[in-house]
Amino acid sequence: MxxxxxxxxxxxxxxxxxxxxxxxxxxxxxxxxxxxxxxxxxxxxxxxxxxxxxxxxxxxxxxxxxxxxxxxxVEAPCPFSGPGMCGGCDFQHVSWDAQRELKAEVVREQLSRLAKIERDVVVEALPGGPLEWRTRIRMAVGRDGRPGFRGLRSHDVIPIDHCVISKPGMVESVTDRKWRAQELTIVQDGDGNRHVGEVRGRHTTRRAGTGTAVETAAQRKWRVSADGFWQVHPAAADTFASVVGEWAAAEPGQRAWDLYGGAGLFASVLGRQVGENGSVLVVESFPGAVEDGRRNLRRMSQVEWVADKVELAVTRKLPVENPHVVVLDPPRKGAGKVVVAEVARRRPERVVYVACDPAALARDLAEFTVQGYRLAELRAFDAFPMTHHMECIALLVPETS
Known part of the structure; x- marks a missing residue:
């Protein structure tokens, strides 16, 4: 040694x-x-x-x-993948079936090590295959004005003229010229419209499209900011909304919370379940998402919005009445002990947790276990083929259930 x-x-x-x-x-x-x-x-x-x-x-x-x-x-389908090249894809050199098994092993290991939960995991494929699925990309612009993607753990910009995981034509639409921006945002929405934004500091200048993306999920059309949050895989939003609805199983007249609610995708499902005599409280910190959500769900009077950070709202702004169902869709760092403890203190019948990071999920599941909840169901989805990322959805119920 x-x-x-x-x-x-x-x-x-x-x-x-x-x-x-x-x-x-x-x-x-x-x-x-x-x-x-x-x-x-x-x-x-x-x-x-x-x-x-x-x-x-x-x-x-x-x-x-x-x-x-x-x-x-396997041979990587992308010529920009490999040592010293684009840092975006981790598994270009791995067969698609093996990619999902590797991701399943990561989830199993994180659950075992961090949450002391032993559970078999299958990572399910979404429709469409491993290539040409990404609908939202953000490209850096090099000093020479050419757009590209950053290298791994680097500020270096690797110029590219094609991206095999993005929808055809997205990258090509911005690589035919030089730019003076710091970054570019390119979005291809569910109606096939393309939106290009030129980012300088905190300001985005629209170079193509209206800036309002039209998406379809959870049995409705959505109009959301092209630069705001929406799932990047075209099948993800509808798939996740379906699973959340199945496991939330809210009944007419009940109360539901949608924490980290974004533009209200899951709130729309909960709103249908609880009906006009029930209530759905959405907490979201990003003002643009709240604006989108209020506009899209304006006919659902049972949906209310709190524009604040979840960790602050749960301790000072939420109703006295306890919810029957809570949906959590936190950012990559997870919900954390404060949010988990406050949710558990309200003793909902079901907690549906949507996670984009298995380590954060495992840490929060460990805290839910301390608070008297158990993992009842778990599904994992390959919403980001060719990368190490995945999405998990967990159902938690009280230990006595």
Missing amino acids: STTKEDWTGRKFEVEVGPVAHGGHFVARHEGRVLFVRHALPGERVVVSVYEDNGGSFCRADAVEILQPSPDR
């Missing part, structure tokens, strides 16, 4: 690759240190090149030569 603090940056080693880890890389070891390796697969023998070493117990590396490939390895 090495006892020195020698900087390994730029050095190459031959290693055997171990299991997948959360974040799109794989674990290997060399001279007592952990290597987080990208562009590899479990069981492979590879040569790695270290690109980041901060002197601790681990460093980061790319697999630059494959000596013994995995049977799950």
Whole structure:
């Protein structure tokens, strides 16, 4: 075992690759240190090149030569994928079936390690295949004015002229000229309209489209800001709304909360369930999303809105009456102990938790367990093929249920 603090940056080693880890890389070891390796697969023998070493117990590396490939390895469909290239896709070199199994293993490991929950997990594919699915992209602009994507853990802009996971024509619509912006936003909505925004600081100038995206989900048309939040996979919003509705199972006249409610996708489902004699309280901190939500659900008088951070609203602004159902769709960091404790204190019959990060989900599930709730159901979806990201939906009920 090495006892020195020698900087390994730029050095190459031959290693055997171990299991997948959360974040799109794989674990290997060399001279007592952990290597987080990208562009590899479990069981492979590879040569790695270290690109980041901060002197601790681990460093980061790319697999630059494959000596013994995995049977799950395929040729990357994107010419901009690989060491030193675009940092957007983690699994271009992995067969689609194997990608979903790797993601399932990550969810299983996070649940076991962080929440002490042992559960089999299957990551379900969404319709459409692994390519040409992404409908919302954000591109950086290099000093030369050419748009591209940033390298992994880097501010460097990798110029590209095509993106295999994006809807055809999206990238091509902005790569035929140079830009003076810092970033570009490109959105192709559900009606096939394309919206291009030029971002300078906090200001966005509309260069194509109306800036209002038209989407279809949960049995209704939505008109939302093209630069606001909406699921990037065209099948995701409708799929998630269906699962949330099934598990929420709110009854007419009941009370429901939709925390981190966005533009009201799940609130629309809850609103139909509780009817005019029930109530749905939506809490969302982003003013643009609240504006979109109020406009889209203006005919649902049972839906009320609180424009505030959820962690603040749950402790000072929510009704005295306890909800029967709570839906949580927090950002990547998760809901956190304060929100989980306050939700659990209200003792809803069901909590439906939508998560875009399995580690955050596991941490919050651990806290729900402390607060007397158990995991009743779990589904996971490959809403981001070719990347390490996924979406999970969990149903929690009181331990006594």
